Amino acid sequence: MxxxxxxxxxxALGGGAARGWSHIGVINALQERGIEADMVCGTSIGALVGAxxxxxxxxxxxxxxxxxxxxxxxxxxxxTLTKGGxxxxxxxxxxLRQHYRVEHIEELQxxxxxxxxxxxxxxxxxxxxxxVVEAVRASSSLPGLxxxxxxxxxxxxxxGLVNPVPVSLCRAxxxxxxxxxxxxxxxxxxxxxxxxxxAGEEAGSWLASAREITARMxxxxxxxxxxxxxxxxxxxxEVVSGSIHIMQMRISRSRMAGEPPNxxxxxxxxxxxxxxxxxxxxxxxxxxxxxxxxxxxxxxxxRGVVP
Numbered sequence: 001m002x003x004x005x006x007x008x009x010x011x012a013l014g015g016g017a018a019r020g021w022s023h024i025g026v027i028n029a030l031q032e033r034g035i036e037a038d039m040v041c042g043t044s045i046g047a048l049v050g051a052x053x054x055x056x057x058x059x060x061x062x063x064x065x066x067x068x069x070x071x072x073x074x075x076x077x078x079x080t081l082t083k084g085g086x087x088x089x090x091x092x093x094x095x096l097r098q099h100y101r102v103e104h105i106e107e108l109q110x111x112x113x114x115x116x117x118x119x120x121x122x123x124x125x126x127x128x129x130x131x132v133v134e135a136v137r138a139s140s141s142l143p144g145l146x147x148x149x150x151x152x153x154x155x156x157x158x159x160g161l162v163n164p165v166p167v168s169l170c171r172a173x174x175x176x177x178x179x180x181x182x183x184x185x186x187x188x189x190x191x192x193x194x195x196x197x198x199a200g201e202e203a204g205s206w207l208a209s210a211r212e213i214t215a216r217m218x219x220x221x222x223x224x225x226x227x228x229x230x231x232x233x234x235x236x237x238e239v240v241s242g243s244i245h246i247m248q249m250r251i252s253r254s255r256m257a258g259e260p261p262n263x264x265x266x267x268x269x270x271x272x273x274x275x276x277x278x279x280x281x282x283x284x285x286x287x288x289x290x291x292x293x294x295x296x297x298x299x300x301x302x303r304g305v306v307p
Contacts, residue, residue, distance in 0.1 A: 013041070050112060
């Protein structure tokens with residue numbers, strides 16, 4: 001008796017800054033249930049985690065991020081006032097290089113693609129070959145915060161500006177079944193004139209140096225400060241990252257409506273600030289719980305997967 005070939009499965013890992021550590025929990029939980037992706041595509045933090053998974057180095061990355069403290073994260077910031085962003089990103093991506101163990105995308109254990117945005121014309125760019133670290137760095141370069149990346153003759157910035165959850169790239173790479181992880185799906189947008197009632201810490205005063213501002217941001221969280229509604233002026237980090245968060249949330253909803261995946265996983269990570277990279281334990285657990293919530297859907301999904 002012949003068995004039909006197993007359909008090709010792809011993971012589409014969305015952007016969401018520090019909340020993206022939940023991708024690690026999602027991948028681990030899926031593997032425990034016997035669901036293994038044949039290819040991985042990612043945007044922003046999704047590209048960072050996805051590249052490690054495609055390289056077979058996700059456990060190595062997980063061990064590292066679980067040990068991060070906010071002081072460690074602040075220490076990775078190489079601030080600049082002379083380029084197209086306030087953070088160069090060289091320190092952190094030099095550190096991440098060891099978590100991929102390969103130089104080029106073509107050398108990864110499974111097909112991988114990252115999404116970036118062409119700063120000159122606004123076009124979506126799919127990075128499927130070339131240096132792994134540069135592709136991930138380009139996909140993760142939040143405008144105004146991280147300096148853009150010059151890649152193959154173009155200046156590239158964060159892919160979340162055009163495609164926060166890259167289901168379309170998965171389809172283009174030949175995936176028959178796509179599992180999408182959307183980090184914005186649980187976030188509700190208040191209706192016009194509706195008050196935001198979530199409690200938050202009172203905003204502190206402006207801090208003297210850029211490094212102190214960054215440290216304060218990690219301690220309090222962007223969303224908590226803005227939700228407090230104290231009237232004090234937010235920092236540049238809060239304005240830029242908060243604005244991009246809102247934009248990506250809107251774009252994600254639109255793209256997902258037109259390009260639905262076969263299975264959607266939505267970690268509840270609203271309590272984790274976009275820059276809370278030191279809260280990996282919580283984010284990873286949120287990813288595990290998100291998979292648990294779709295357990296009832298998995299038999300139907302697997303019916304088209306298992307011969």
